[in-house]
Amino acid sequence: MAGPMKMRATLASGYTDVRVLMSHPMETGQRKGPDGKMIPLHFIQNLTVKVNGKTVVEGQISQAVSRNPVFSFRLKGGAKGDKIEVSWLDNKGETNRTESAVA
Amino acid sequence: MDDQRRGWLKAAGALGVVLVAGLLKPVAALAATWNKDAFAAKSAADALKSLGAADTAASSDIVIEAPQIAENGAVVPIEVTSKIAGTTSIAVLIEKNPFPLAGKFDFMEGALAFVKLNVKMGETSDVRVVATAGGRNYVATREIKVTIGGCGG
Numbered sequence: 001m002a003g004p005m006k007m008r009a010t011l012a013s014g015y016t017d018v019r020v021l022m023s024h025p026m027e028t029g030q031r032k033g034p035d036g037k038m039i040p041l042h043f044i045q046n047l048t049v050k051v052n053g054k055t056v057v058e059g060q061i062s063q064a065v066s067r068n069p070v071f072s073f074r075l076k077g078g079a080k081g082d083k084i085e086v087s088w089l090d091n092k093g094e095t096n097r098t099e100s101a102v103a
Numbered sequence: 104m105d106d107q108r109r110g111w112l113k114a115a116g117a118l119g120v121v122l123v124a125g126l127l128k129p130v131a132a133l134a135a136t137w138n139k140d141a142f143a144a145k146s147a148a149d150a151l152k153s154l155g156a157a158d159t160a161a162s163s164d165i166v167i168e169a170p171q172i173a174e175n176g177a178v179v180p181i182e183v184t185s186k187i188a189g190t191t192s193i194a195v196l197i198e199k200n201p202f203p204l205a206g207k208f209d210f211m212e213g214a215l216a217f218v219k220l221n222v223k224m225g226e227t228s229d230v231r232v233v234a235t236a237g238g239r240n241y242v243a244t245r246e247i248k249v250t251i252g253g254c255g256g
Contacts, residue, residue: 015215028223030201045137046136046137049214051213054211054213055211056210056211056212056213056214057208057209057210057211057214057218058208058209058211059206059207059208059209059218060136060137060138060142060206060207060208061205061206061207061220062142062202062204062205062206063202063223064197064200064202064204064205064206064222064223064224065205065206065220065221065222065223066177066178066179066220066221066222066223067177069220069221070219070220070221071218071219071220072182072217072218072219072220073214073215073217073218073219074214074215074217075213075214075215076213076214076215
């Protein structure tokens with residue numbers, strides 16, 4: 001279920017802009033599938049942003065976040081080559097992570 | 104012959120332990136908390152109570168960037184910036200969603216109090232953003248009109 005993630009981290013004036021895309025169905029548990037049965041809840045609960053191994057943002061989210069979530073975060077300062085890592089964990093225990101250097 | 108079979112069993116057992124340990128590790132490493140009570144709350148007030156942010160003061164230093172009218176309730180972009188010094192967390196609540204709390208973000212040293220996310224909105228609703236700084240909670244509200252709801256599918 002968990003598809004690939006995409007991330008772009010770029011230097012802006014005074015901060016680093018981190019944009020990350022996660023492939024995830026983010027099912028609300030309130031939607032019927034083609035067979036008429038309710039599709040069970042399946043959504044990302046936790047996400048973590050790390051810079052050079054240090055956690056800077058910890059998010060808790062609900063099923064109200066859109067399918068294939070896109071998030072933007074801003075980090076103080078930053079330099080080219082800083083390693084940004086984003087990971088998530090969903091309600092079924094599935095997890096994924098991606099890593100990229102600030103460009 | 105029997106010796107060989109024992110050997111296989113032992114090897115298989117050991118392999119199993121290694122596999123299980125390997126599978127559990129990433130989950131354990133990520134085992135962050137998820138505030139079940141706050142996310143299960145059916146009103147924004149209850150959710151804030153569970154977050155320990157029942158008392159809020161209105162603030163104009165929380166900036167909510169969002170469309171006034173969202174054509175598609177399934178993807179409503181919301182951008183939040185807190186200009187309050189020392190903001191450690193931002194919570195986004197959509198008052199009229201079945202479960203209002205959409206997300207809570209904790210910012211540590213090195214991050215700016217900023218987040219942009221896409222949310223689903225069932226109907227036109229106030230979006231409430233609560234920022235926590237220095238143990239106090241600040242709130243800003245913004246109405247987003249939805250023409251097609253995003254929760255039915």
